[in-house]
Amino acid sequence: MRCHIVIAAVFWSVCVDSRKIRGISLSYKRFYRERKTFLCIDGSKMIPFEQVNDDYCDCEDGSDEPGTAACPGGRFYCTNLGFRPHYIQSSRVNDGICDCCDASDEYNSHTRCQNSCRNLGQRERADVEGQMRTLDEGLRLKQQLIEEGVLLWREKQAQLRDLQQVAEDLQVKLEEHRRRKHEADRLKEQTLKAREAGDSGHRRQNSTVTSIFQILDSNKDGSITVDEVQAKVAFVQDEERALSDDEAVIKGTHGAADSLADEDPNIKAAEMAAEREAADLKKVEEAYETANMEISDLRNKLTIDYGTDWEFLFLNSQCYQLKVYEYTYTLCPFNQVTQKSAAGTEVSLGKWGTWAGTPENQYSQMRYESGEPCWQGPTRNTMVTLTCGTETALRSVREPSKCQYIMDFQTPVACQPVLKQQGVHSEL
Numbered sequence: 001m002r003c004h005i006v007i008a009a010v011f012w013s014v015c016v017d018s019r020k021i022r023g024i025s026l027s028y029k030r031f032y033r034e035r036k037t038f039l040c041i042d043g044s045k046m047i048p049f050e051q052v053n054d055d056y057c058d059c060e061d062g063s064d065e066p067g068t069a070a071c072p073g074g075r076f077y078c079t080n081l082g083f084r085p086h087y088i089q090s091s092r093v094n095d096g097i098c099d100c101c102d103a104s105d106e107y108n109s110h111t112r113c114q115n116s117c118r119n120l121g122q123r124e125r126a127d128v129e130g131q132m133r134t135l136d137e138g139l140r141l142k143q144q145l146i147e148e149g150v151l152l153w154r155e156k157q158a159q160l161r162d163l164q165q166v167a168e169d170l171q172v173k174l175e176e177h178r179r180r181k182h183e184a185d186r187l188k189e190q191t192l193k194a195r196e197a198g199d200s201g202h203r204r205q206n207s208t209v210t211s212i213f214q215i216l217d218s219n220k221d222g223s224i225t226v227d228e229v230q231a232k233v234a235f236v237q238d239e240e241r242a243l244s245d246d247e248a249v250i251k252g253t254h255g256a257a258d259s260l261a262d263e264d265p266n267i268k269a270a271e272m273a274a275e276r277e278a279a280d281l282k283k284v285e286e287a288y289e290t291a292n293m294e295i296s297d298l299r300n301k302l303t304i305d306y307g308t309d310w311e312f313l314f315l316n317s318q319c320y321q322l323k324v325y326e327y328t329y330t331l332c333p334f335n336q337v338t339q340k341s342a343a344g345t346e347v348s349l350g351k352w353g354t355w356a357g358t359p360e361n362q363y364s365q366m367r368y369e370s371g372e373p374c375w376q377g378p379t380r381n382t383m384v385t386l387t388c389g390t391e392t393a394l395r396s397v398r399e400p401s402k403c404q405y406i407m408d409f410q411t412p413v414a415c416q417p418v419l420k421q422q423g424v425h426s427e428l
Helices: 001-022 026-032 116-215 228-232 254-260 265-302
Strands: 036-041 047-048 077-079 086-089 320-324 327-332 336-341 346-357 365-369 381-388 395-403 403-412
Touching: 086 116, 116 265, 116 381, 320 395, 327 395, 346 381
Parallel strands: 381 403
Antiparallel strands: 036 047, 077 086, 320 327, 327 336, 336 346, 346 365, 365 381, 395 403
């Protein structure tokens, strides 16, 4: 008889102990030690200990029913040996669905669940190992890109200095060509004035010849014969030769006028010199303007924050595309984001704004702002989230709200060193 009593006591103790610790993590086990009373964890109420896990909610925080579904706000702890332990809502205990991979949440239901924690743990460890390999490779590639970024930064600084020197030299040339053009224009003007003065004398002489011609041309037929000359003036016999009939016939006054109007070679030379100087000046002006534009563009690029070690500098002047259904999205880091339809219509989804990551990692997100406005909607904006990977590529595009886009951009320079911790989980 005594033996039966001892066996019953041991069995009851095991049952009570099992009832006590069900749904409790090791760190909370101290609150559920066997005693006459139980204090709700929030300190709001004291109840008899036998009311713990009796399927009736006595504590407002649900702490007296960790292993049942009695309390609306209660939590059940899945031990999940071999996998990650976690909490579930107590309302999911014994509901016919296995939420814990060790099936501990369905201890009093007709559902029979396989313990899948070991397989899940192996799969997760394989995934973690793959992620760590990706991280290690990404960090190695990131270091290479940092080294390239430093060199590229130095090259751009040297390029800026060279351009500034070129601009200074062109400015000196520009002043010299302006002076030479001014001299050529002045010489041309003086030559023209001299020509105008000579033309004035020729015009007076031409006027005299025209008057004499009109007097001699009696019949007004535009020519003068020997008879007409003899009728007006006395014939004078030259001592060396006589005036022939052909020599006496003068056809109009145009021949004399044209000979007086022949172009002055000095004027032609002055005009050609002025044209050459103007052309040379234009070339120097264009070169000077181009150099200043390149300097301005390079300065703007060098003012951008490319990371603490210039690791993001290699993304400048690069573009990455991804096709999603009928649209092709293009991300040009530090420049703009666009969307192109199958019909060929291109829309701006935002221009480079700023880094928008967390204080711990400000380089984890890029904000592109002030894109084209939506029809009866806001201006298009894009947030680009950078994730670690061994390749640089645009991975996904979403539009969670109207004209507000989210992109996933993978690149080695987004990889961050992490502390490898095992067996750490939240108890909440």
